[in-house]
Amino acid sequence: MNIVIVEDDINMRKSLEIALGEYDDLKIKSYKSAVEALKKMDENTDLIITDINMPQMDGLEFIKRLEGKFDVIIITGNASLNKAIESMRLGVKDFLTKPFDVQMLYEAIKRVEFLKQKAPNIHVNLTEERTSSSVDSSDFAASSPALEYALNLSKRVAKTDASVMLMGESGVGKELFAKFIHKNSPRKDGPFIAINMAAIPENLIESELFGFEKGAFTDASAMKKGQFELADGGTLFLDEIGEMPINLQPKLLRAIQEREITRLGATKSIKIDVRIVSATNADLPELIQSGKFREDLFYRLNTVPVAIPPLRERKEEILPIAERFLEQSCGEFGLGAKHFSEAAVKELQKYDFPGNIRELISVVQRAAILSESEEIQPGDLFLQARSRK
Template structure:
């Protein structure tokens, strides 16, 4: 598969202007860019100020010099300061000894002058491809090492489907491409968004998360874009919005499928142009933010129904990932269960029990409609209920956890209201507006009732 050279620039170090020009024309025909340097000092200055895919280094610079010592010193300096940068030596005074010494000092290959055009391009293509492969393997290795550590917060990827997903994510993590994470509630989309940020060059900048499904229309602009003092009645001081907080970093927009249509053009503009105004201000602010969005909604269906803007969908799904439900990654169930059980035992000061064969069979057989979040809750419950050193199937109480609710006739008014709220949330997971419509109340009224009963609409056990 041919390389795409458009992003690659080569530094050519040679004291002869005609040599540099000839190489510039050759490299241009192959799609490479080129920067020329006439001396080792000039080359080092270029390297300190810019990034290159490879360096072509002449071995001799002083008149009547054929020893190659200046080129060898430059190769050694580049190898010391930029050890991962491929350096190719070239000279009209080729010898086996000089080639061996250049390789010993850090060169990856050797080209004789006068060169053969095919040889120059072949060396560059192969060395840049190898360097790209090495960096990709390093990223994959670092990602899997991170997932194996406690810092991954139990994000288990033993199943083939999850390993493929992580490999894809690592390959795009170092770009600024917008990512759209699709999947059922409780599959770990928010955690994946955090990992993408950790793997990216923005890792030292802020990661800011906002649940768009939990924002009332009146709070949308203030939360995302901020407001100035006096913008509205209760705006007693300035507030910085999530876009400004995430400047230079990553903004994770959770439940973007629940964003009301009226607010979508404002979000589109901020994503598209990096521009917005604080509520109550006429001054335009500009930010550099990478967008990672997540939803359990079928966005193409929402577009077809007129509830989601197609241009906004195009902006957020440069790279789209479907996070599989737990039932499609069963190799991960037991490792996830053990991790969650260990975490719960540490939290509650309990001795970690081992999973009996009956418990393992029950965990595998269960459908896990609430996915990883439900599994974590189940293992937390089991940590509290377990008797002795072994956890058996009965301790999991999976059937009890999924059994039908008590009939309405046996409930108090408050219990019945809480039951109806939970049912509406289950019927429309992640869609608060539709839940409110099913109940015959406004979205604002739904928020008040959820708060009254202490119900978290994002919890997996509603």
């Protein structure tokens, strides 16, 4: 496998050259800047490993210049969720924070190689994906270039059994994306089970995920299957995965790796066939550094990351989504048909919606209830006090 390393720190660059050069299946070239790499690297490159923070041209701009022609792994000592999301949106395969073990980087390289062999269509050409209209997005109220990109990647990933991590702000519609992946997968006729880690008391998460035998604890009067068993043959969506207690993460990792679980109080394990889709709005690299999230679990869940853009980057969708939920709300509350005035439409389209789609739905429902006429006015939206400067 032909690897290109782009790193401005000479010590790091030379260390990676030497360490990765010990693996017989890797051929290494390195460059001190993205500018130099663009000039000198050839078409035989299989994978690029690049830093983000570099002089002349940073890693994100470098990736944009590549136009999706090469697989990329990012290494950085200054990780943030925003940079991770932006890099994943550009098609980056993995995102490692310094310092890291070279074996971990090698495993990330092998994952990219495996995915390329097993499902070459996962590779994303940025230009093609942003102009594609081939995705069946009937589950979504509207579309935009940013949404089309994420949907195309999701649909390609859905054809495999790879674990998917959905990344994005709260309220962007991660569960809807998880259902979209399930619907477009070979598992579509199996169950789709969603579980929100943040909504379950910590002392109940283990029994909720893995189940328990009769007598496993005081109130266990009968055997109960966990969510893994209930999702057998289908998809298990683990929302807010960053909220999972650190002491239970090894058991989750084992369930994913070994494809088997053990109920509380049981002596025998049970084989399961489950595809995992997880979601987070937390900065997982930061949680890893603080010892609150296992690095090996992160990479097992993050085989294929999908970044979902916030609503402020999908302005074309605001009005269609608002109109769809206005119709639903009026029907649900028995209010009769209502519509937005031109002034109300302008207010909706210029507002940032920091709470994303979840906030938009709330705004629309409130306006439907409080509006005293069939035409909803700007004052019915109550957006002025919340608009960001």
